[in-house]
Amino acid sequence: MRCAIWGALAAAVAVAAVPRAAPPEVALVHQLQTPAAVFLRHGPDAPVMVAAHRGDWRDAPENSLAAITQAVARGADVVEIDVKRTRDGELVLMHDRTVDRTTNGAGRVDELTFTQVEALRLRSGPGGEAAAVTDATVPTLREAMRAVGGTGTVINLDKAWDYRDQVYDLLAELGQLEQGLFKSDAPVAEVATFLGRDPRIRYSHIVDDANAGDIGAFPERQPHAYELLFDRPTDPQIQPDVVARARATSRIWINTLQRDEAFTWATAIERHGADVIQTDDHSGLSAWLGDRPGEEPEDRRQPSSDAE
Secondary structure (H helix, E strand, O other), rough: EOOOEEEOOOOOOEEEEOOOOOOOHHHHHHHHHHHHHHHOOOOOOOOOEEEOOOOOOOOOOOOOOOHHHHHOOOOOOEEHHHHHHHHOOOOEEEOOOOOOOOOEEOOEEEHHHHHHHHOOEEOOOOOOOOOOOOOOOOOOOHHHHHHOOOOOOOOEEEOOOHHHHHHHHHHHEEEEEEEEOOOOOOOOHHHHHHHHHOOOOOOEEOOOOHHHHHHOOOOOOOOOOOOOOOOOOOOOOHHHHHHHHHOHHHHHHOOOOOOOOOOOOOHHHHHOOOOOOEOOHOOOOOOHHHOOOOOOOOOHHHHOOOOO
């Protein structure tokens, strides 16, 4: 089963979308709660949520407004976006340090003005020199948040930690703090200070081998999720007792972006306790969750990056 999805977008009539084959009690939760509300639930009974990596980049330019709104319309509970800041301080959506891969321009985002970035056009899909140039422009974070206003969709704010105070101010102004999900692998004390600013802040802590001890180390407010990064099943952060400790206070976020064929969505859920799965095939995952058990479709392609 999966959690609530509100398929309506900011410019459309809000309609609650109930996943296929959901039991009646789950359907009732879907009708009453947005993904932002369901995200607060954790533990064995928490429904699995679908996170769309860089939006619906297969059928729209990566990190574009269309990629975001299409991902919501097609069943994503969470949409991951990447945030950068221009030379003159505008928050825009861009994964790489440069605009080279995903636009018809060149240069580092932090060395370009917003006027220069705004004049660029996004390339189709995951970009690259061979990708067609579209009419889509690079969105600002403000535009992206407005596009999901009223939907309750969670927006995962990747690469935004360095700008967290500015992002916080924007979300507070828009009344969308509950929709924004900050994330980082910053030291616990640094994160705790930020979380103490406002109880409405939502946060996911990234954990790998180096900081596995962070799980359970937060002094007061706990992360709403732990994003567990691992290469081997023997890594400390993915051991059953550690996952159980994390799950007692938070959701378990697992990425299935570039795993080998042996690592399936079922593996993430049943072996590692995932209740948030980030994927490049969010439509397939939504369908699979609605129809479990079943066959899992393979990802057709992966977006490239500049090693960020």
